[in-house]
Amino acid sequence: MIRLLSYRLRHMQVCKASALKHSRDLTEDPAWTETFRVLSVATIKFEMLSTAPQSQLVLALADSSISTKGTKSGTFVMYNCARLATLFEGYKHSMEQGLYPPFPPVSSLDFSLLHDEGEWLLLFNSILPFPAVLSQAAALDGTAAGLHIAARTEMVCKSLVKLSMDFSSYYNRVHILGEPRPHLFGQMFARLQLLRAVREVLHTGLALLGLPPLSHI
Template identity: 35%
Template sequence: MDMSQNPLTKLTHQLINHFASYPEDSYAARATRYGELIRYQNENLVDCGDLSIAASKINWECFCQKHGLQLRILTEQLLPDEKSKEDLLEQSKQWIFPLQSVKKVHRERFALRFHRAPIIINVLNSILTKGESYGKHSNLEDDGTILPPSLCLTLNERFSDLEVGNTKELHKFRAKQLYLIVCRLLAYANWRLVEPQNQTDDTLVVSVECNNLPRRTSIDLPEKKIVRMVCGPVLEPTKKTAATLTSGSYMALRSNDMLLIAMHRHGVRDCAKRNNFESLMERLGHAAVIVDLFEVRHSTGATVVRNGLGSSKGANYILYNSARLETLLRTFSAQVDAGVYEPLPPIEKIDLSVLEDELDWQLIYGYLLTFPEVVESTLIHLDQGLCAVHLLVRYIVDLASLFSRYYRNKQILVQQRTNLMPVLYARIYLVKAVREVLNAALALLGIQPVDYM
């Protein structure tokens, strides 16, 4: 049973099935990642296509042998002539998303492009209908279906105590936040989580620990293997020695950094006039700390930010674009109330084909469609004690960056003219979808979005 709500999973299975046949008991093969065999793009879509596939039969033979599939190809090249390409296009009409074109971009790969309208309609409708449930796996029902193995996630007892006055050492704070983030990711992906007392023989036990702790053994189940999820140290930016900051002092430091940025952007007086400004700075400080600690792999050292050293765009950039989304939608709503615009029609009455230009397409196909895939990708090596939280952070930064470029290049709130309204309404729905996905991604990290900055 495929519980995934990730359309790319189904699409990949359909594409693979065109070139190879699955064995009858194909659950394991279908759950496999396909690496360089199939490469989905989110940048440079004009030149590279929406996705590309390996052109050589050798690549496909190796993959099929590894996963027990039977290759259908008899020629040395995957698509040797125009007829084979036409057959692929014809077959794709039965897929979740049909192909529009197939082109060989260089000797090793074919570039495939989709018909855009079906994907745009599917993605925006799914996000705006399902909301925070977009991309989540379906619930498991006790209907006789074979359930996947259970998982027990634990946090080393040294870090499980509640913080008193935010005095926890920063590396311990990082370990606890890793545990909480993994819990949220597992809940999103609907893993079958069990408490320690409910473990069975097939339960995977994952213990979040710091890299300087001795290996943990299970008292209750001495023979059970425990997978250690190691959380690396937190380091100073110049000497790369262990940071001596507590979580509370580092949050205060980063909150002050956010305050200085806000004052530089808006001025001291404007900042002082804003309601709940101090609370906002605290939230920004917390967000900055989370991004600082998890923009790198959790098993490696994270670097604190002092005097501008040790960070990239970070939380301020992400949340500035979060606030920009809210401001856009708030302004549109105010204009509707003022009678400037008509109320937003239902999405089924919107001509979404106006969103087919390159920036619209990159946002929808490259980022909104792929959000469930990103979440799934963070968990694929959980049995090895790895959770790719850094990929989620990178996704959020890239999504914020692309939306920033979109905002600069597109005039969303256009003048009230009949011929411009279809574009405005379609883009308002796109902005709503971006906000929904960005907020969902931030929530997985434990970061609250902001209404203004």
């Protein structure tokens, strides 16, 4: 009963937030049905799985609003997945129009062109440490008799939220798809490759939580 109530409330809040963002009610649009369902489930899963096993779980069931700008929610992580999907779709569309060349081999990219501090924050704070986060999130518990695995889902959730915050800050400041000029392509492709890694981390983390990434929100 509590789970059903929580889902219905989060679903209502997600639909309300979407209506505010898009200035129209999309609840009757079949194209958005699955998106609203995934967002509602993501919100609940992050609320529950972000709590450490030894901590008390408190679900705020008050009729508060949900926003894609709220930096501690599953909705925020999903929102940034959608932003990445839009970015790469934009590159693909521009490439098909002949504005950008095809993506070059990774071995040919010049990562020394990444000068922004936000780019290195993404790499060293989230991308490179992610395998260690996964190892710690499902570590064998040697303190108990028998074979026990301590599932630390809160580590995965917090890692995804932190990555989303860093990416959002970077994306709001830096124009990734710049002017279609050959001398700018090197930096653009280096940035796109970095954001490919960001996308891979987000998709992997969401898959571990049983959530699909969204392409629009």
